[in-house]
Amino acid sequence: MDTKLSSIFDSFPNKQRDDLIPLLHKIQDQFGFLSEELIIEVGKYLDISVNKIYGVATFYDNFCFGPKGKFHIRLCHGTGCHVAGSFHILSELKKQLKISNGETDKNGLFSLEVVSCIGACGLAPLIEINGEYFTQLTPDSLKDILKHFRENHISIYEEQ
Numbered sequence: 001m002d003t004k005l006s007s008i009f010d011s012f013p014n015k016q017r018d019d020l021i022p023l024l025h026k027i028q029d030q031f032g033f034l035s036e037e038l039i040i041e042v043g044k045y046l047d048i049s050v051n052k053i054y055g056v057a058t059f060y061d062n063f064c065f066g067p068k069g070k071f072h073i074r075l076c077h078g079t080g081c082h083v084a085g086s087f088h089i090l091s092e093l094k095k096q097l098k099i100s101n102g103e104t105d106k107n108g109l110f111s112l113e114v115v116s117c118i119g120a121c122g123l124a125p126l127i128e129i130n131g132e133y134f135t136q137l138t139p140d141s142l143k144d145i146l147k148h149f150r151e152n153h154i155s156i157y158e159e160q
Contacts, residue, residue, distance in 0.1 A: 080121030
C-alpha cells in the first residue's frame with residue numbers, strides 16, 4: 001500500500017463508517033481524484049463494500065473519479081446561467097476542447113465540470129478556471145479565454 005494512503009488511514013484509527021466522507025476528502029486532496037484502486041483500499045480499510053462507497057461518493061458533486069486537467073473548468077448551469085445562455089457556452093466548450101462534462105482533454109490541459117450553481121447569478125453566464133472567474137460570457141469571449149490559457153499554460157495563481 002502507498003505510504004501516503006497509509007498515513008491517511010492512520011489519521012482515522014477508529015475505522016468507523018462515519019469516517020467515510022472525511023477519509024475520501026483527504027484521499028482526494030492528496031491524490032487529486034478517487035481512483036478505483038483507492039476506493040477498493042478504502043473499502044478494505046473501513047469494511048464497506050465498494051458499491052456503497054461509490055454510492056456515497058457519486059451523490060456529492062465535490063468528488064471526482066479521474067484526473068483533472070491543468071486547467072479545471074467549472075461551468076455554472078444554474079437557472080440564472082441557463083437563462084443567460086450557459087448552454088451556448090457548454091456547446092462551445094465541447095467544440096473547442098473536444099470533451100464533455102466530467103472529462104479531461106487528451107493533453108491533460110483542460111477538464112470540464114458542469115455544476116448546478118456557482119452563486120453569481122447576476123454575472124451569468126460564467127465559468128471558473130482554477131479559482132479564477134470569467135463572467136458574462138459569450139461564445140466569442142470564451143474562445144479568447146481558452147486561447148489565453150492554451151498559449152500561456154499558466155494560471156494567475158501559479159505566477160504568484
